[in-house]
Amino acid sequence: MVAANASEMTYHGTNTYLIEAADGLYVLDPGPAEDEQHFDAIVSAVGGRGAGIIVTHHHSDHFGSVSRLRKAIGGKVLAAANFPEDTFLPDIALSDGDHVAGLTVMHTPGHASDHLCFRRDDRVVFTGDHVMTWNSSIVMLPDGDMAAYCRQLERLAEQDDLLYLPGHGPVLAEPKAYVRKLLEHRVRRDQAIREEIAKAPATVEEISRVLYGKTEKWLAWAAERNVEAHLDKLMKEGCVAQQGDRWVAV
Structure with missing residues (x-):
């Protein structure tokens, strides 16, 4: 149903x-x-x-x-x-x-x-x-x-x-192969975020715009929330740090 x-x-x-x-x-x-x-x-x-x-x-x-x-x-x-x-x-x-x-x-x-x-x-x-x-x-x-x-x-x-x-x-x-693909996608997203902010400090919105490219308002919002969650994970792992509203690689 x-x-x-x-x-x-x-x-x-x-x-x-x-x-x-x-x-x-x-x-x-x-x-x-x-x-x-x-x-x-x-x-x-x-x-x-x-x-x-x-x-x-x-x-x-x-x-x-x-x-x-x-x-x-x-x-x-x-x-x-x-x-x-x-x-x-x-x-x-x-x-x-x-x-x-x-x-x-x-x-x-x-x-x-x-x-x-x-x-x-x-x-x-x-x-x-x-x-x-x-x-x-x-x-x-x-x-x-x-x-x-x-x-x-x-x-x-x-x-x-x-x-x-x-x-x-x-x-x-x-479903096993599909789950592996989902996990690999998240790993690649972590790496892409680290690579992006290694170029220059960036805000969540800037990172999301580069990595997701969503223009529709609702989808852009959802993409930004995922970026925030990835950044939180990376920060806990000691890979990134926040400086004001921008994020930097460490």
């Missing part, structure tokens, strides 16, 4: 999955609060078999309709133990290695500090926004963490998974 919230950041919309378990149906990422038709479709599909709602992370395009859906279908809401929304308290806090609805929980911070992936025993993984098949994920400070994102890509690349079911975009078969 796909929510009708298509955009430059969500592709055709948020993917919602219904997961069959011994105690009923779990809804994974029910989508935004504004999509009434999608909400009604979920309620209809679940019927009276609602066992719970599983959330990959707190971003509104995945989590927005959770409170209302909990009232409509019953069951408990399951989200990361470090779920950062202080206006909502999940019923069950999930940590890395937990098991729920036939899934193994993987805490995969990076895109969001509370991001979770869920792996079935048959090596199918619900990847949320950590790995998407239509675009690379945005990593935005302060909740996002580029170093953590790369570590979790490495973790996924070490697994022998068969299929990814992402939060946006189509399914991905034989």
Whole structure:
């Protein structure tokens, strides 16, 4: 099921999955609060078999309709133990290695500090926004963490998974090579940033303009957020330093 919230950041919309378990149906990422038709479709599909709602992370395009859906279908809401929304308290806090609805929980911070992936025993993984098949994920400070994102890509690349079911975009078969490509892209981006500021100190906007070349306002904004996250990673690694609004190589 796909929510009708298509955009430059969500592709055709948020993917919602219904997961069959011994105690009923779990809804994974029910989508935004504004999509009434999608909400009604979920309620209809679940019927009276609602066992719970599983959330990959707190971003509104995945989590927005959770409170209302909990009232409509019953069951408990399951989200990361470090779920950062202080206006909502999940019923069950999930940590890395937990098991729920036939899934193994993987805490995969990076895109969001509370991001979770869920792996079935048959090596199918619900990847949320950590790995998407239509675009690379945005990593935005302060909740996002580029170093953590790369570590979790490495973790996924070490697994022998068969299929990814992402939060946006189509399914991905034989995903290992694709994950390696995503990780290599981030490594190249680190190197390109270092090379660019080695020429002369530069602002985030200047670096982004050279490396991404985005002119559309929203895409340029997203590119700048990724540059900031890369710079934060490189600064923690001792490779760059900030001088006012400019960045320099060290």
